[in-house]
Amino acid sequence: MSNNKKIMVCVTNQKTSSRLIFKGDDTRENKNDKLFIVHIINKKDRVLYGNDDGEALEYLFDLAKQKDAELIVQRSNNTEKSLIKVANDIEATHIVLGKSNNSDSLDLHKKISKNLKGIQIIID
Numbered sequence: 001m002s003n004n005k006k007i008m009v010c011v012t013n014q015k016t017s018s019r020l021i022f023k024g025d026d027t028r029e030n031k032n033d034k035l036f037i038v039h040i041i042n043k044k045d046r047v048l049y050g051n052d053d054g055e056a057l058e059y060l061f062d063l064a065k066q067k068d069a070e071l072i073v074q075r076s077n078n079t080e081k082s083l084i085k086v087a088n089d090i091e092a093t094h095i096v097l098g099k100s101n102n103s104d105s106l107d108l109h110k111k112i113s114k115n116l117k118g119i120q121i122i123i124d
Helices: 015-027 053-066 079-090 103-115
Strands: 006-011 034-042 070-076 094-097 120-123
Touching (some): 015 034, 015 094, 034 079, 053 070, 094 103, 103 120
Parallel strands (some): 006 034
């Protein structure tokens, strides 16, 4: 069994989410720890507000490349379910989520914590 971390960083459609990627990268302890940048997009939304999807994907791809991370982008109508599935699929050990005062985001944090026992949740 590997003791290496698998860090899943959940980003939103705002460029300020890049701080979460840096937090995830800082969570690594060695070169074998893996970083995954995950962006679940509502089927009706753009990848990043104010940008066309191509430009936004290129921005996320460039950040992933800089941090030697795997980029996972999915379209879904159920963000919570999709994030939980990705976390299970990659066998995440840590999840980095953005801090929010928005009640929907706080609810999402609670649901993810409840459904992913044994995974360290980092709120930044």
